[in-house]
Amino acid sequence: MISSKRGNFGQGVALIKKALPLSRNMGNRPLEAEGWYYLGEAYERSPADLPEKIRCYAQARQCYRQLGNREKEAYLLKCIADMHSLQGQYDQASVIPGLHCSRVKSRRDVLLLALGC
Numbered sequence: 272m273i274s275s276k277r278g279n280f281g282q283g284v285a286l287i288k289k290a291l292p293l294s295r296n297m298g299n300r301p302l303e304a305e306g307w308y309y310l311g312e313a314y315e316r317s318p319a320d321l322p323e324k325i326r327c328y329a330q331a332r333q334c335y336r337q338l339g340n341r342e343k344e345a346y347l348l349k350c351i352a353d354m355h356s357l358q359g360q361y362d363q364a365s366v367i368p369g370l371h372c373s374r375v376k377s378r379r380d381v382l383l384l385a386l387g388c
Contacts, residue, residue, distance in 0.1 A: 287309055288310065304331050311331065329347075
């Protein structure tokens, strides 16, 4: 179920879904990564939507990993961990050792924790 609280959101999601294969075929990995991230953001934090939200975040994370963008990869890991926490899957939520939501205030904090600093 895609959220429709924000106007023409369904239309936006449809456009992202069309753009993803185009980005991939053109070899534009940064655009593909952003597309996966924003598609994940489109899904609500409901039990029905969380698996698809996690799948989209995981796709974005993989793109960022291939691009060597460690900051965005770490941020997506945190997003995925947060979604697993919402599902009550705390064992899967600990994807970054030492990463606890209470310690994270910014993207920089996520990166430092992911790098073990």
